[in-house]
Amino acid sequence: MAAGIGSGRGLLATMAVVVVCSGVVQGYLTPLLPGIGAHLGIGSVGQNNLYLLSQLAFAVLTPLLSRLGDLYGHRRVLRVSVSMVTGGSLLMAAWPATATLALGMSLQGAVVGFFPLLAGILRSRAPELGRTGMSVLVGALLVSIGAGGLVAGSLSEGHAVAGLWTAVPLSAAALTAALVLPEGSAARGGHFHFGAATLLTLGLVALVLVLAQGSAWGWASPASWGTAALALVLLAAWVAVEHRAAHPLVKVRLLRGSRLAVVNVHTFCLAFGAIGFLGANAVFLGTEPDEAGYGMGWGSRTIALVSLAMVALGCLGSTVTPRLAGRVGDRTMLALGGAVCAAGFLTMTATDGAPAPYLVGALLVGLATGIFEAVTRTLAAEVVAEDETALSVGLNELALSLGAAIGAAVIGALFAAHRAAPDGRLTLAAFRWSWTVCAGVALLGAAAGLAFRHGTAERGPAPAHPTGPAHPTGPSHPAGSPHPAGPARAEQPLARNGDAA
Structure with a gap:
């Protein structure tokens, strides 16, 4: 195996630098929100709205960056994406204010392009690495998500905004790595x-x-x-x-396939709560119980430890999902992910956010995140014809980003509707309603999972106009989703046991 950057271990190591930056950017801000909010005078609703803004950026940039990568080359678009993230990170750290946080988090949304663009380069430059290479990158992503939050939380223990510097040196290193990476397959051409x-x-x-x-x-x-x-x-x-x-921009005709539609509905419903609630989770953990009558009153470092524990449970869930699916079938795993997620939110609701039960519920949500992301990434790649694999995965990524953004928006609306006068502090009812809605949507996702049926790969009707080369160059992978869909060819189904029509 070549040792240079162009292929093999050298290529993988260089990509890992970019992936570590991606993980840190995804994980370091959430535990900082309560402390930064108190320092800058941003209330609970404003903190959730900042998180919502980041999720909206992910949703908007997911199809844009994927399409631009196909048109103009993965390396070129990757460099632009890393530059946007670097600029946003530096802006927030150097001039922390409400406006700069909003702009910086929007620029950081470009992190959603890192994984699909890297996957395109890896597949064309070092195909012999296959899923082994992707697994290494996923492992680096998972570790950096948890570690980034922990480092940022520790830095902010002394000063609320100090943790904002966490992503700056890592994004600079990622920009350097992006500059030395080789180009992947040739740009496909066409029009944006x-x-x-x-x-x-x-x-x-x-x-x-x-x-x-x-x-x-x-x-x-x-x-x-x-x-x-x-x-x-x-x-x-x-x-x-x-x-x-x-x-x-996006081949929406693929949504006519009933099995892909089921997978995307399930993805949307689970992302609505499991990812959309993360900003609200930090707000709850950081609220002083002596003042509000609920919450933990924890600092940024302790909140980051909770986030790290949730990531660890998610990693466990994604690891065991293929083996469990081989025993009970994909349909059962889809339903199980929804049920576990709902159980986590119902635990919070039934106990009014008491500390120990709340943490159990949060860990169940983390476990469910790993389960649903593992199974939906695989199925999104398998339910369509081989030459439409990455396009199908891209639609699934969009469903995840939309679910997270709309979930955060709904939670923000519930927060705005349940504030105590005259100080405007959130009431416990705001969280109780949020947990209940997230549980209900997760149950809808479980029901959608039960509607999944295995079958032959579905191909949508031919487009009315030629659309250029049919075979995609790489799957899409959104921020906050640690599990890629794997190679661009259609693999054998994750499991077929118990999934007959």
Whole structure:
């Protein structure tokens, strides 16, 4: 195996630097939110809205960066993405304020492009590494997510905003690594559909905005109804444009496949709570119980330890899922992931957030995250024809990002609706409603999982216009999702036991 950067271990080691940056960026901010909020005067609702903004950036950038990588080359787009993350990290650390946090977290959303772009380079430059190479990168991602939060939390124990510097040296190292990485396969060429990108971006922003601000505006107000109608019109127009486009941004026709639709619905429902609630989790853990009557009153370092424990349980869940699926079947694993997630939120609800039960519930949510991400990543790659694998995975990544963003928006709306006058502090009812809604949506995901059936790979109808080379160069992988879909070819199903139609 070659020792240089162009292939083999050298290539993998260089990629690992970029992946470590990705993990740290995904894991270091959440435990800092309560302390930074208190330091800068950002309330609980504002803290959740910052987390919501990051999730919205992930949702918008997921299809954009994947498509740009296909058009202009994975290495070039990776360098742009790492530069955006580096700039955002430095901006927040050097000038911490509400506005710079909002802008910096939006720029950091470009981290969503790291994994799919690296996967494209790895597959073309060192195909002999296969899933072994991907496993190494996933391991680096998992470790860095937990370690990043712990380091940032420890730094912020002395000064609230000191932890913001955690990502700066790592993003600089990742930029250096991106500059020396070789190019992957040649750019496929084609045209970037700016009209479709604009419609999708504006539609997603309008949708998340009405969910986040509907309570403050009044759900029956003209502002809420008008924004909701605008979101529906924009997204409907986006779908219509994509169907007619010679070079679509996202091949939405793949959603006609019933099994892929089931996988995406399940992904959306589980991401809604398991990922969408992470910002609210930090807020709850950091709330002083003597002042609010609930919460833990923990500092950033202790909150980071909880996040690390959740990541560890998620890693365990993803590790055991393939073996369990071989015994009980994919449909059962989908339902199990939803049930475990719902059980975690119901535990929080039933005990009103008492410390020990709350932590048990949070760990169950972490376990469910590993289960659902492992099984959905695999199935999204298997339920379509081989030449549409990465496109299918990209739609699944979009479902995850949307689920997380909309989940955070709904939680933000519930927070805004349950504040105690006159100080505006959140009441326990705000969290109780949030946990209950997340549990209900997780149960819907479990029900969707029971509708999954195995069968032959589905191919959507041929597009009306030629769309360029059919075989994709790499799967998409969103921020916060540690499990890739694997190679671009369709693998054998994760399991078939008990999944007959």
